[in-house]
Amino acid sequence: MRFSRIHFFYIPHRASAFRLKLSMELRGLLRLLPLLICTPLLAHADRLAMANAKLAGQDTSVSTIQTVRYCVDPDWLPYEGIREGKHLGISSDYIDYIESHSSLKFLLVPTSSWTETLSFLQSGQCDLTPMLNKTLIRETYLHFSDVYFRSPNVLVSLKDQPFLQGFENIGARILAVPKGYRLAEYIQHYYPHIETLTVASEPAGLQSVLDKRADLFVGSMFSVNSYIQQTGFNRLKIAGWGGPEDELRMGVAYGQESLLPVINKALNAVSEQERIVIYQKWNNVTVIDETNYSLVYQVICATCLLLLMLGARTYFISQYNRRLTDKNQQLETLRQQLEASNAELEFLSTHDPLLRDNYPDRFSDN
Numbered sequence: 001m002r003f004s005r006i007h008f009f010y011i012p013h014r015a016s017a018f019r020l021k022l023s024m025e026l027r028g029l030l031r032l033l034p035l036l037i038c039t040p041l042l043a044h045a046d047r048l049a050m051a052n053a054k055l056a057g058q059d060t061s062v063s064t065i066q067t068v069r070y071c072v073d074p075d076w077l078p079y080e081g082i083r084e085g086k087h088l089g090i091s092s093d094y095i096d097y098i099e100s101h102s103s104l105k106f107l108l109v110p111t112s113s114w115t116e117t118l119s120f121l122q123s124g125q126c127d128l129t130p131m132l133n134k135t136l137i138r139e140t141y142l143h144f145s146d147v148y149f150r151s152p153n154v155l156v157s158l159k160d161q162p163f164l165q166g167f168e169n170i171g172a173r174i175l176a177v178p179k180g181y182r183l184a185e186y187i188q189h190y191y192p193h194i195e196t197l198t199v200a201s202e203p204a205g206l207q208s209v210l211d212k213r214a215d216l217f218v219g220s221m222f223s224v225n226s227y228i229q230q231t232g233f234n235r236l237k238i239a240g241w242g243g244p245e246d247e248l249r250m251g252v253a254y255g256q257e258s259l260l261p262v263i264n265k266a267l268n269a270v271s272e273q274e275r276i277v278i279y280q281k282w283n284n285v286t287v288i289d290e291t292n293y294s295l296v297y298q299v300i301c302a303t304c305l306l307l308l309m310l311g312a313r314t315y316f317i318s319q320y321n322r323r324l325t326d327k328n329q330q331l332e333t334l335r336q337q338l339e340a341s342n343a344e345l346e347f348l349s350t351h352d353p354l355l356r357d358n359y360p361d362r363f364s365d366n
Contacts, residue, residue, distance in 0.1 A: 068259065069109050070095070071117040071126040075201045078226050078282035079151075079248070080131050082110055090149065091130040093278045094250075098266040104259070113200055115180045127256045131248045133182035142251040143260055148267045149248040153183065156209060156217045156224055157239040164216070164240040167191045173215035176205040183218055183243055203227055206236060218242040222283055 072091060074082040080089035087095070087108050095106050109126050111117045120126040122141045134144045155164055164170065167187065176197045177184045187194055197214045199205040205217040206227060216239065217224075228236055250267075252259050 066103065067105050067107050068127050068256075069107050069125070070128040070130060071109050071111050071120050072130060073114045073117060073132075074111055075203060076114070076131075076220075076223055078222055079220065082108075085110060089131075090278055090282045093281070094148065094267070094270070095130055097270060097274070098263060101266045101269060102262050104262060114178065115200075118180050121251065121253050124253065124255075127253050128259065129251045132251050133246055134249060134251075135182050135185050137185060138251065141254055143254070143257050145250040145252070145260060145263050146267060147247045147249050148270070149246075151246040151248065152221045153218055153242045153245065154221045154224060155239045155242040156206060156219065156236055157215060158209060158212075158235055159237045161215065161237075161239060166241060167194060167243060169240075170194055170216065174213075176208045176214035176217040178202055178205055178219070182246070186243055187218075203231075206233060209236060220246060226283075 072080040072082065072087055072089075077089050080087065080091040082088070098104060099106055106128075109120060111120060117126070117129060118138075121129055129142075131149070132138070138144075155170075157164075167175075167190075170191075172195070174195050174197055175187070176199050177187060178201055179198045184196070184198070187196060197208060199208055199217075202217075202219045202223055205214070205219060206224070208214040209217050210233060219242075221238070224238070227233075250263055252263070
């Protein structure tokens with residue numbers, strides 16, 4: 001009986017201890033549950049924080065470049081040029097726009113030629129050039145922005161030369177090409193048979209045609225027209241289209257790649273209306289003798305003279321036909337009158353004896 005009593009009190013003691021232990025373990029698990037749930041979220045938050053810090057570091061690297069040294073083509077208006085130490089032209093307005101819509105500040109590094117500008121970009125004396133075409137050679141030392149301006153190229157000749165369309169029709173003529181321009185590389189690659197004369201700039205190329213050292217010059221339509229109008233080179237004309245159109249971009253030197261996102265963002269923000277305003281500000285193009293108007297006038301005069309002669313001939317023929325018709329009508333009237341008179345005389349001859357007696361020879365029977 002004592003054993004049973006002892007056993008009776010022992011069982012409740014073990015159960016109580018078990019429940020206590022289970023309760024403590026459950027409480028521990030409950031404490032760990034928020035940590036287990038939040039750990040993946042915390043890890044993801046850490047990754048986002050690291051990514052944001054990386055992007056912030058990139059933005060800081062761009063924003064710290066407060067001054068960007070840039071070079072331009074000093075003699076390529078209306079696209080760009082340097083006059084009295086100041087950057088002018090279409091690219092100058094785009095530079096101003098980027099500067100006003102970013103943290104970048106641009107410092108012009110003057111050069112005396114386009115060749116020198118390219119040399120400065122390769123040597124690191126300039127960080128950027130605002131307006132040029134992308135080529136395989138230039139890609140070895142420049143990164144390029146998106147295209148933001150397009151323009152056709154034209155062939156220029158003396159007025160007494162025939163019109164041409166494209167490089168394939170140049171034949172044995174000498175073609176002047178500016179040194180370092182994209183077209184020089186293009187012609188060398190696709191039309192190696194064309195004889196070229198290398199010149200320092202577009203104005204120098206036009207002068208070479210005037211001096212008859214070259215038969216043709218190839219250059220951008222807007223700049224060619226601008227120069228001809230300003231200088232009064234009336235002996236020159238646009239002889240045809242030349243090569244592919246210009247797809248103008250900004251070129252950034254190696255090591256300055258962080259500028260491109262800022263530049264592209266600003267360029268893409270330029271509205272169509274703002275682009276038109278910039279274009280109209282710097283462009284005043286009239287096509288110079290694209291058509292041989294003297295020949296057109298001769299053809300028009302000859303045509304008018306021929307039409308006048310045909311009209312006069314038609315008029316005189318119609319007048320003659322009308323007079324002839326009138327004469328025919330008069331003759332027909334006379335014929336009818338004569339027939340009536342003859343009929344009357346015949347009637348009288350058979351019914352009037354006086355006529356028969358007085359004019360027997362007229363009314364005698366044969």
